[in-house]
Amino acid sequence: MRDVARRAGVSHQTVSRVLNGHPSLRAETRDRVLAAMDELSFRPNRAARALVTSRSTTIGVLVGKGFEYGPAASLQAIDSAAREAGYAVDVAHLDAMDAGSIRSALDRLLAHGVDGLVILAPQMQALGEIGRLSISLPFVTVHSPRAQGDHRLSMDQSGGAALATRHLLELGHRRIVHVAGPDGWFETEARVRGYCGEMEAWGCDPELQLSGDWTAESGYRAGLALAKDRGVTAVFSSNDQMALGLLHAFREAGRRVPEDVSVVGFDDVPEAAHYWPPLTTVRQDFPELGRRCVARLLALIGEARAGTDADPAGTPQDVVPELVVRASTAKAPA
Template sequence: MTDTVRAGSKRHRGPSMADVARHAGVSTQTVSRVSNGLSNVEPATRDRVLASMRELGYRPNRAARALRSGQYRTIGVIMFTLSSFGNMRTLESISIAAARAGYSITLIPVEEPTQEHVTKAFARLAEQAVDGIVIVIEAHFVSQADVELPEGLPVVVIDSSERDDYPVVDTDQAMGAQLATQHLLDLGHDTVWHVAGPSDSYSATRREASWRATLERAGRAVPPVVRGDWTTASGYRAGIDLLQREGVTAVFAGNDQMALGILRAFHEAGRRVPDEVSVIGFDDMAESDSFWPPLTTIHQRFDVVGQTGIEVLVAEIEGQQALPETFMVETRLVVRESTGPAPSVRLA
């Protein structure tokens, strides 16, 4: 007979609170107080109980603790599209910030940014028993009055500035687009072409509006927008489109992935960057300094966005009233080798 456990045999139960109490030489009430993070335990006693928990492999009963405290120590995250760089970095920062605050997360991906799919996501979260919700869906419908967010649960919205009934944490998209466009104008380019993200994206429309306003303030012509979908492939198609147009010397791509596709299209056509055309992105991906040429871009603080969102949400979960205000996180310009003086300035 091998050491394999027989079908139907009884599994060994894990250590109980009473086991920990006996091992540490304390009462079960003391173990309970340590398990629940209460402060009325002497430090030396707490350390002894924690050491016993580790040695015995004791794990507190989370469900029972939730019943006693009224909290599940879990935050629900509703997010559309896990494929974009920005969303993945935001989710990473939310997860880290939640863990530091003593919360786990339950992720509910939304297949399509529609009211029906978001309503289903809320229903699924209601079954998961969460203390609060972070919503990371930048499609325009989130601002509509007929989209009802959960009643009775703290909510923080990320990447949307059009809700005035919940706290919102957002990157200053307008500042970033202005910095990108003005950088190219300061290099002597007559105007700046824009490859924008999807028209139903808050981030894309805010960047586009700021690009347009910056050109108008400078008294420059506003070229027609070339539309992409955040992917490298759409940037490549946009680059081929731009190659057919006259007078393109500067391009502001709505994100770094599309900028990468644009660089490839220009390279294949023999269009030198930045000697003949300058390209700037938005995001400052970890790989953007390894593009060829290294990409000038707008740096976003995804870590600050996630941290701020969790701080605001946890404060409300734990009894502080969160005001329905917007927390704006600054962006900054990172200059690398993909942008340079306009050809006319180089030849002057």
């Protein structure tokens, strides 16, 4: 910092104010200091700053076992939002869902002096174990049940599933099968609720295929079984990867999509627009989820430092997904 101060022709304290974003500095002074930092390849030492300020400006993220598209996209969004807010991200991946593995991962993050935690473990078992631990730091959970209260942020998974199901019902389909995700996942249960609720609201019987595991292979196996039932005219898949397997199975079995059977996915993975046919799906706004997650956590960190229970961030709201209609859905065959 003293080298930067000499190069910029300012005091050591001025460099410190630039690093801390002090509002009282003139723009030209700040630009001169930043230019000197670039010339000298100066990088602030986070460890040293943490010793002085008792703040690491680091967010810990606990990530559940597995790395499906939804959690992966959520982690990327959280990382981007944290960097925009001036925070680094320290990630700990769970090797298993038991209490010992979860505690070990949490202990590692706490040992690094993180200012707050994001828990990105949508498996119900992991959330149950975490709920039994005493977490003293501010934290938020992502893709978790409403029981997590003000610490919870999520997509409106049930609402997204209802959107997908309603789209098929409006096209005249009545025998709509849902290929759900694996048991024990928050997203699986929420999407099943949304599908069943919409089917029942239209006076139709829900039909579930609870055999998926998020992979295209499991969707393919489900599709081979469904292709034998000519009465099924539409399928709502709990994610796009399983929908890819469904498209493969239906084509192999001679069932045309969408002429004979319509298919809707969930997530809108980057490749979904290039499936054949291009996949109708539910798009999740992961960047917005990341922004809300980081904003919520920083608000909780601020409350903890101020020693108050006030809630300046308000009650967190679910991010609303949207339906993206492509060529894999059409009116029900006569």
